[in-house]
Amino acid sequence: MSPLDHLLDSMKLQSALYAHLHAGAPWGIHFHHDHHSRFVLLAQGSAWLSSPALGAPVCLQAGDSFLVREGVPFVLQDAPDTPCQRCSELFGEGYKHNVVLGGSGPQSLVLAGRFVFEQPSVAHLLAELPGLMLLPHDAERAPLLAATLQLMMLESRQPRPGAWQVISRLADVLFIQAVRRYCEGSDHRPGWLAALSDARLSPLLHAIQQAPAKRWLLADMASLAGMSRSRFALYFRAVVGDSPASYLTRWRMHQAACLLRDSPLPLVRIAEQTGYDSEVAFSRAFKRTTGYSPGQYRRQQGSAMMA
Numbered sequence: 001m002s003p004l005d006h007l008l009d010s011m012k013l014q015s016a017l018y019a020h021l022h023a024g025a026p027w028g029i030h031f032h033h034d035h036h037s038r039f040v041l042l043a044q045g046s047a048w049l050s051s052p053a054l055g056a057p058v059c060l061q062a063g064d065s066f067l068v069r070e071g072v073p074f075v076l077q078d079a080p081d082t083p084c085q086r087c088s089e090l091f092g093e094g095y096k097h098n099v100v101l102g103g104s105g106p107q108s109l110v111l112a113g114r115f116v117f118e119q120p121s122v123a124h125l126l127a128e129l130p131g132l133m134l135l136p137h138d139a140e141r142a143p144l145l146a147a148t149l150q151l152m153m154l155e156s157r158q159p160r161p162g163a164w165q166v167i168s169r170l171a172d173v174l175f176i177q178a179v180r181r182y183c184e185g186s187d188h189r190p191g192w193l194a195a196l197s198d199a200r201l202s203p204l205l206h207a208i209q210q211a212p213a214k215r216w217l218l219a220d221m222a223s224l225a226g227m228s229r230s231r232f233a234l235y236f237r238a239v240v241g242d243s244p245a246s247y248l249t250r251w252r253m254h255q256a257a258c259l260l261r262d263s264p265l266p267l268v269r270i271a272e273q274t275g276y277d278s279e280v281a282f283s284r285a286f287k288r289t290t291g292y293s294p295g296q297y298r299r300q301q302g303s304a305m306m307a
Contacts, residue, residue: 002196002206002209004179004180004183004193004196018097018111018112018113018114018164018167018168018171019091019097019098019099019111019112019113020097020098020099020109020110020111020156021090021099021101021108021109021110021111021112022098022099022100022101022107022109023045023047023078023100023101023102023107023108023109023110024101024102024103024104024105024106024107024108025078025079025082025102025103025105025106025107025108026078026079026082026083026102026103026105027077027078027082027101027102027103027108028075028076028077028078028082028083028084028085028102029075029076029077029084029085029086029087029090029101030073030075030084030085030086030087031068031073031074031075031076031087031112032073032086032087032088034070034071034114035070035071036070036114036115036116037067037068037069037070037114037115037117037126037175038067038068038112038113038114038115039065039066039067039068039112039113039114039115039171039174039175040065040066040068040076040110040111040112040113041064041065041110041111041112041149041152041153041156042060042061042062042063042064042065042108042109042110042111043062043063043109043110043111043152043153043156044062044107044108044109044153045062045106045107045108045109046059046060046061046062046078046106046108047059047060047076047077047078047108047110048060048075048076048077048078048079048080049066049074049075049076050074050075050077050080051068051072051073051074051075051131051132052072052073052131053068053072053074053130053131053132054132057080058134061137062137062153063137063146063149063150063153064134064135064136064137065135065137065149065174066132066133066134066135067129067132067133067135067174067175067178068131068132068133069126069127069129069130069131069132070126072131072132074132076110078102078105078106078108085101097164109156111152111153111156111167113167113168113171115171115175127191128189128191128192128193128194129179129182129193130182133178133182135149135178135181137149144177145174145177145178145181148170148173148174148177149174151166151170152167152170152171152174155167155170179193183196183197189241190238190239190240190241191240191241192205192240192247194239194240195236195239195240195247198239200225200226200227200235201225201235201236201239201240203224203225204221204224204225207224208248208251209251212248212251212252212255212273212274212275213272213273213274213275214275215275216244216248216275218232218233218244218245221236221244232244248275249285249289250289252274252275252276252285253274253285253286253289253290255273255274256270256274256282256286256294257290257297259273259274260294260297260298260301261297261298261301267279267282267283267294267295270282270294271283282294
């Protein structure tokens, strides 16, 4: 399993709630700051998309979609000058599956949903993604992504028993494919995802994932990357945006968080498996990195799973 596979698996995507927006021109909706990542698919018609994360408004056509990171607002309209309603006014306190808005003009069907992740320790992965990731309908460049979107459109246009579950699971696939597509591209900001697609650093990241408990020295890391220690340290920081030592600690803490959540191992064993000589040293590092003691984190995750 690659580091990216491990990260995606550990996210534990709990649910992808969704709603159909049946919109007739004139219509507009403002999705304000939210605590969840969202996906939006234009299944029918057209719409204008505006967001601070975009340089200029974009006209979407049927089959186009996008992912929005938490906290990033955006607006959908039939035309750039149409007044907008706030999404909270349409959805209220709950999450309705079907919402009708606008007038009697040309119709658009929007499939909108939000992702809920169980694992807070992967917040750094979400933070590395663009604020808004456009996924244009393009069967030539991304056939698997296009096929997933096509299935989602079919399920949304002709709702049948089980459609909610099918679309939710397809949304899981959509998220993974979007992250993979971003990693395979060339427009990366410094971070883990950039390092995963870097020819020199990717083998090192694989090695660290396979042996997090190893006593990793700078010389060992530089050797795997095929560079001198001084050049490696500068190169690593330029690509990842962090020092090799800080990256190693963050990966170990991610592994530890997964073990605390998913296994009954005592803290001393988790400390050993993540490269710490004692439970005390591990506990200090974990709290310094996450803000929680290992015991607090394990109890919190247990309570969340029981809720």
